[in-house]
Amino acid sequence: MTDFDLIIIGGGIIGGSTLYHLSQLGYKGRVLVLEREDALSKGSTALSAGGFRNIWTTPINMRLTSYSIRKLAKFREELDWPIGFDQRGYLFCQTEDKFENAKTFGAEWEKNGVRIEFLEPREVEKKVPGLKAGIDHIDPEVSELLGMKAIGGGVFGPDCGAFDPSAAAVGYFERAIEGMSGRAELRLRTEVKRLHIEDGEYRGIELSDGTMLKSEKVFVAAGAWTNALLEVSGVRGDDLPPVVPLKRMLFITNLPPIEGFDRIPMTIIDDGIYFRPEGPNLLIGRADPFTEAGFDLTADAQYYEEKINFVMQERVPGMERCRLMSMWAGLYDTNEVDHNAVLGEHPHYKNLLFATGFSGHGAMEAPAAGLAMAELAMTGAYQTIDCSELSIRRFWEKRPIHETIVI
Numbered sequence: 271m272t273d274f275d276l277i278i279i280g281g282g283i284i285g286g287s288t289l290y291h292l293s294q295l296g297y298k299g300r301v302l303v304l305e306r307e308d309a310l311s312k313g314s315t316a317l318s319a320g321g322f323r324n325i326w327t328t329p330i331n332m333r334l335t336s337y338s339i340r341k342l343a344k345f346r347e348e349l350d351w352p353i354g355f356d357q358r359g360y361l362f363c364q365t366e367d368k369f370e371n372a373k374t375f376g377a378e379w380e381k382n383g384v385r386i387e388f389l390e391p392r393e394v395e396k397k398v399p400g401l402k403a404g405i406d407h408i409d410p411e412v413s414e415l416l417g418m419k420a421i422g423g424g425v426f427g428p429d430c431g432a433f434d435p436s437a438a439a440v441g442y443f444e445r446a447i448e449g450m451s452g453r454a455e456l457r458l459r460t461e462v463k464r465l466h467i468e469d470g471e472y473r474g475i476e477l478s479d480g481t482m483l484k485s486e487k488v489f490v491a492a493g494a495w496t497n498a499l500l501e502v503s504g505v506r507g508d509d510l511p512p513v514v515p516l517k518r519m520l521f522i523t524n525l526p527p528i529e530g531f532d533r534i535p536m537t538i539i540d541d542g543i544y545f546r547p548e549g550p551n552l553l554i555g556r557a558d559p560f561t562e563a564g565f566d567l568t569a570d571a572q573y574y575e576e577k578i579n580f581v582m583q584e585r586v587p588g589m590e591r592c593r594l595m596s597m598w599a600g601l602y603d604t605n606e607v608d609h610n611a612v613l614g615e616h617p618h619y620k621n622l623l624f625a626t627g628f629s630g631h632g633a634m635e636a637p638a639a640g641l642a643m644a645e646l647a648m649t650g651a652y653q654t655i656d657c658s659e660l661s662i663r664r665f666w667e668k669r670p671i672h673e674t675i676v677i
């Protein structure tokens with residue numbers, strides 16, 4: 271006898287989207303959602319940059335994000351819930367050689383229905399008023415020191431943009447709980463201590479207060495904390511997805527005083543610095559390649575000054591007038607092998623479902639990933655988008671799916 275049919279661990283956007291899609295699919299089981307924080311969406315979902323794009327190198331990511339973008343565009347209408355959907359585009363500014371490579375990849379994007387515009391340097395400057403594509407205006411010693419090169423062109427995705435993942439996560443949970451008429455329960459401030467696994471099968475969970483709960487299935491949607499929970503439950507070695515928590519920081523400055531800067535797309539420049547307007551301010555990030563795996567969440571103003579601000583000031587004169595107003599750090603659930611999600615039912619542990627390893631693209635893939643996980647939990651198979659290639663099996667079978675456009 272089980273207490274629930276399904277337990278979902280994690281109150282972020284992946285858990286929320288899965289519960290919502292279960293309710294949409296007419297799931298009749300009893301579901302319990304457990305979140306250790308005092309509110310929904312207090313993990314990585316709340317700390318995300320909220321970007322969405324279908325510009326990827328792997329077809330699975332193009333499929334997941336193209337589907338998700340269509341759903342995010344209709345989110346407000348479908349759920350009657352605002353998520354700040356803003357299709358302002360993504361602009362990857364590239365050096366001459368990378369731009370030429372991107373053009374040769376253009377046929378793949380076209381084949382996968384990804385709309386791309388290849389922009390000449392002056393068109394890049396038009397999209398981002400104030401940005402200087404060249405480096406002639408920079409003291410040669412400075413450009414060398416900062417490793418800056420001229421922008422040879424831009425890859426622009428008109429279907430890309432930004433939204434508020436936290437609002438979407440809460441919207442998903444609210445509407446799902448309403449839609450499931452008493453069959454879905456949410457418990458906050460409830461930490462799962464471990465999963466009970468026996469003879470290759472999931473049996474139940476133990477909470478930190480010692481309570482034991484039984485359910486037929488469990489879905490671990492614990493983001494960057496997924497492996498920690500699996501490990502303490504006895505999952506070891508190659509049975510663990512190759513995922514580590516990696517600190518990623520975001521910074522808020524005021525907007526530079528440049529006419530039209532408030533309408534620029536999400537723009538990616540030198541060394542992966544990315545920025546977009548966030549209300550009346552500018553949100554800026556850059557993944558530090560030297561970050562070590564761990565749960566540290568300290569934001570570092572010095573990193574902004576040294577690794578971002580100097581370059582920004584040269585690339586967008588006017589930025590020197592902007593001040594760092596706030597900053598925070600969150601965790602990527604980084605898949606160290608191929609930078610893609612690892613999801614599905616665990617092949618060695620019956621009824622244990624999980625989804626992690628999104629490596630910085632989990633918010634934008636949540637609509638599709640949640641639908642896939644709901645279909646899997648309900649019917650035992652993917653129905654709409656086949657996600658079997660994202661199974662942990664790919665690492666055992668040495669068939670990784672390397673995604674290279676990761677920021």
Ligand SMILES: Cc1cc2nc3c(=O)[nH]c(=O)nc-3n(C[C@H](O)[C@H](O)[C@H](O)COP(=O)(O)OP(=O)(O)OC[C@H]3O[C@@H](n4cnc5c(N)ncnc54)[C@H](O)[C@@H]3O)c2cc1C
Nearest residue numbers: 280282283284313314315318319321462493600632633634
């Ligand atoms: C700085 C930053 C920028 C990002 N930018 C983007 C972006 O532009 N676009 C994009 O698509 N993605 C981005 N991401 C990634 C995105 O935020 C994540 O992929 C996504 O939010 C993951 O959602 P989740 O539901 O899996 O995890 P989370 O939102 O982290 O939710 C997991 C939840 O599980 C709970 N939990 C964990 N362990 C337990 C336990 N034992 N018991 C009970 N509860 C538990 C946690 O408290 C948490 O609330 C960014 C992330 C960061 C940090």
